[in-house]
Amino acid sequence: MKQILAEIITIGDEILYGQTLDTNSHWISEALDRRGIKVLRKTTIGDQESEILTAFAEAESRVDLVLITGGLGPTNDDLTKPCLVKFFNTDLVLNEKALSDVAEFFARRGRELTQLNRNQALLPRNCVMIPNRHGTAPGMWFERDNTVFVSMPGVPHEMKHIMEESILPKISAHFKVPALIHKMVKTTGIGESFLADIIKEWEDALPKNIKLAYLPSPGEVKLRLTGLGNDKKALEEGIEREIASLQKLASEYIYGYNGDTLEKVIGELMRNQSKTMAVAESCTGGYLAHMITSVPGSSDYFLGGMVPYSNRMKTELLGIPEELIEEKGAVSEEVVKWMAESVRKKFSADIGLASSGIAGPGGGSAEKPVGTVWIACSCASHTQTKKLQLSLDRNINIKLSSISLLNLLRKQLIQ
């Protein structure tokens, strides 16, 4: 079966000038890869007509699918649409659906529709309009000879919604692609190289048609198993077999699969066990509550939280004795234990989580350097505590502490 080739073109001076990190093409690459489409090249160019037209022509000569992001804003520095009109030698026509969409977008916000935004409903005559429920610039789908061009806004969440809701399904329908099965195994609580040591023999013994990739990010390592072939069912069975034996080796680190996130998994466990929780955050400063409440429906099990950032509030809100804080320090096992137990009782929740640490860059000492964090998970029967020694980066420490706390809770819930 013919391998489908794609090129991703990212348009925007801000990327060439190093002011914006291009995460769009990374996200798109992964989405195409999962569908067995090979990304041959990524090109980033500025807001300059000649450059844009050259890139379009070069891509058309190379690949079957060209995905373009950026340059669709309403302002004069956005050149993608005029360039598409030139490239396809066509003209702009008003798209009624696009106009009503953008009108509704503004109506929802109780704002007046400006002429600039009205113009965003003018689309090249030869394109299929792709709705954008999350912004004012619709996506566009073009076909010429054997190449498909797709133009999308550069705002990451708009691009992702458009891709998932419209473009990816259209791509799968338009192109015949070989069976490609991906399964993501999500682990936390272990570093990439340690995990690699544990599963080395299993990895070396993987069948040729199943590929393994390590995808590390702060606080977790994803393992992606990719099976490529023509018998989809056999591939799926093969991958499930491999995951079963992987489970035996690394079960304590595996928290979920594919779209699972630690906070979603926690949510399901909490709901199934009809338990409730509350959090008391010092060094995580609200990020833990944010992770939990980023899950739709989290109000079913999350009663709420406190961020007693100052020591005074630790005493006033959670009744932690000043003497204890003075004697042991706010960053101590005793204080974090008290925080977790106290917040659990205060919210009459089944589980209380707490964090206290030195996120940095300041506040470190010889015996408690930056990155020293205590976390605690308390339930009626007992309270578990853990000391973490993290990095020098404030925001990494905040995220890693929150993830470690959720993982501490997860282990408690699956016992």
Add this chain to the structure above:
Amino acid sequence: MKQILAEIITIGDEILYGQTLDTNSHWISEALDRRGIKVLRKTTIGDQESEILTAFAEAESRVDLVLITGGLGPTNDDLTKPCLVKFFNTDLVLNEKALSDVAEFFARRGRELTQLNRNQALLPRNCVMIPNRHGTAPGMWFERDNTVFVSMPGVPHEMKHIMEESILPKISAHFKVPALIHKMVKTTGIGESFLADIIKEWEDALPKNIKLAYLPSPGEVKLRLTGLGNDKKALEEGIEREIASLQKLASEYIYGYNGDTLEKVIGELMRNQSKTMAVAESCTGGYLAHMITSVPGSSDYFLGGMVPYSNRMKTELLGIPEELIEEKGAVSEEVVKWMAESVRKKFSADIGLASSGIAGPGGGSAEKPVGTVWIACSCASHTQTKKLQLSLDRNINIKLSSISLLNLLRKQLIQ
């Protein structure tokens, strides 16, 4: 003076497959931009000879400077060096300095030098060797006709060290570069198209040597002014003049410049006015506290917060009468006002912020659809409230509500 044009070529399948986020080209772009070198294009290709050679040839035809990262490892899938040999039609010779460097690199780690690593000291005859103290693959500098090619390892910290220690100084010495000045103006509280309407005349009247770009992201629009010319001082003065007149048009939306963030600006204002604050978050679920505490030293002014997610906790923690919640609903001006005032008093803070809304995707109704959010900012003298009508995306709503609250506070602080 001639504008120096550069292209960045990133080599590696892992980037095209979406397994590795390319941060190298972002870092390089910024480094070149700061030196007034214009990055015309970024290209990412896989470990494939034909692709690499094509990219080299295309770049040579376009630009004065080609910066290449990746594909210099010791293993067979690393093709950059053999491709450079082909491209420059030369051969490999042993570089004694490179050999002693790699030998020393292994000696420091008490490891044996393998033949594979020995081969890394074989370099194209026509290149200048660039030492790499942090890895085993040296950088390479080539000149042909009027184009400079630089090849560097893809490991980010190795690339950065090589760039800072050797390549950037060599580039500045080799090229005469014109002055390029950037200034970023950061706005919030207004959409791209509305801002464009307000400043249209100013934009149209900008001198030719100053370019304007709109960089929108959820909750803010950055305006980037770029000045290019030979007289650096005159450019800086010109840009400052333009910003002064921009200020007159959009002062209420401009919260900062260049590296400023809304939470940093708030932090400085709070510290300068030696005020303290506390937050009560319902729909923002901890994200507001997270934004505030992501700033180092925020404990100077941030006393803490509460996330009374359930109505019961709104009553228990903040003393909001059940009847009020029943009558008006948790998402109402009355309740959010009470939350802000109550949390301010409870923490004996100067300022109290509160949010209550329907983040979605569930929980919407005809009269309070998803995206309906009430925010409040309370100080001793009075409490300000505001109703927001946001999007359908839960996490965007959480972020936009938090940003709007910080902006409400900012306006209060600069009065």
